[in-house]
Amino acid sequence: MKQFNIAIVGCGNISRMHFDAYLPHPERIRVVAVCDTDAERMNNICKKYEVAQGFTSLEEMIAKAEWEIGVVCTPTNVRRQVVDTLASAGKHVFVEKPFADSYADAQHMVNTCAQAHVSLAVNQNFRYHYPFDVARGLVTDGEIGRVVNVIHQDLMFRQDVGWRTQLKRHAMAVMGVHWFDGFRHLLDDEAVSLVSETRSSPAIQCVGETEANTFVNFKKGALVSYIESFSSPVSKTETFVLGETGAIILNYAGTSLYKLDDRSRPQKQWENPYRGSHKPEATFTGLDLFLTALEQGKESENSGRDNLKTVALLDSAYRSAEERRAVVFNEGVPA
Template structure:
């Protein structure tokens, strides 16, 4: 097993999860440097996490440190420039999500990395932090038969601050990107159409939407109904996967299996090993998929090319809400 030298681009809040994810794995990962345009952020991160070199710009870090893979933790709206610079320098890239503000921006990044012959992967950590991977395995094994529908609610009271509240795309860009990817991951299938309605509650200070209602049709006949709220006083996150012979119920903590003979009490129940304080482990899993692809060739399961289809659902939701029309897809890509 090879040890990779990595550098962190951006030392804001989300970077802490990445530092916490990688430091317990020195056999696989050596964090050698980090950069941020705010010098105090770099200094605080160095004091806490102990990496060797800190820089105030990406260009300085490329010139001044030896490393192979970048973990990009910048705000979404500056990632195009960051990815362009990294790809030109021949660095492989693990980027936070959504990895672009739009489908066109995401396609640009994928094409740029392909032309530069560097690998691009996206930290879709909810495939593991939320029990989507557990559900995917049960569905693939036929434990609940063909999936007729998925009903998902993500209700919370969330007041963000800083750059996020100034973005035109808010609640879906923050949380919908997780759930859209999870639906795809569970089903191993791609969307054919969706409709979306958005609203913004005065209870939350932000420029973009706080509420969303989306319906997605998948190629193999599954209907997904998804509601997002950032203004709900009583939080609730639950996914119900309705199969022809059984039902899976997911939340952050666990997954339960019900069937016709076990309607009130689960036939089986599994704890989610990536829940709560174990969330950073999900980011390590994602980065390790990229590192394995670098070693062995091919694309990781969380590649930028795969994630285009998740960004297509996010981007399509905003287009549907704006035009008040359904948005259609072919093999997961927008028409």
């Protein structure tokens, strides 16, 4: 097993999850450098996590430190510029989600990395932190027959601070990007059409939306209904995957399998090993998947090219809400 040297770009709050994910795995990952335009923030991270080299310039970090992969934890509005710089320097890229603010920006970054012959992957950690991957296996094994309906609700009271509150895209950009990707992963399928409505509650101080209702039709016939709320006094996140012969119920705690011929109790249940304080391990799983693909010379299943279809769903949900119309897809890409 090869050990990879990585550098983290951006020392904000999300970077701490990456350190918590990587430090328990020194045999696989070695964080050798960080950079942030805020020198105090960068120095605090270096001290807290004992990183030898810290920089306030990405170009300086590229020139003066030895590393192979850049982990991008910057705000989305500067991500395109950062990925362009990393690709031109021949660095592989593992980027936080949402991958980009728009489908056009995401496509640009995928093209840039392809032209530079570097690999690009996205930290869609909710494939594991939320048990989508377990449910995918059950669906693939035919445990509930053909999926006909997925009902997902994500209710919470969430007041963000900082740069996120100033963006026009809020609740779905923060959480919907996880769920849209999870639906794709769970169903192993792509969208045919989508319609969405958004609202903003005065209970939350932000520029963008706090509420969203979205319906997505998938190619193999599943209908997904997704409700997001950042203003709910009650917190509840749950997913019902309804098939022709049974159902799968997911939440952060785990997964339950039900059959139509015995509806009184779950046939099987699985605890989620990535729940709660174990969340950082889901980020390590995503990066390790990327590293393994690099070693094998193939494209990772969480590649930027794959994630274009997740960004397409997110971007199209906002476009549907703004234009008050359905968006149609061709092979997961807006037609």
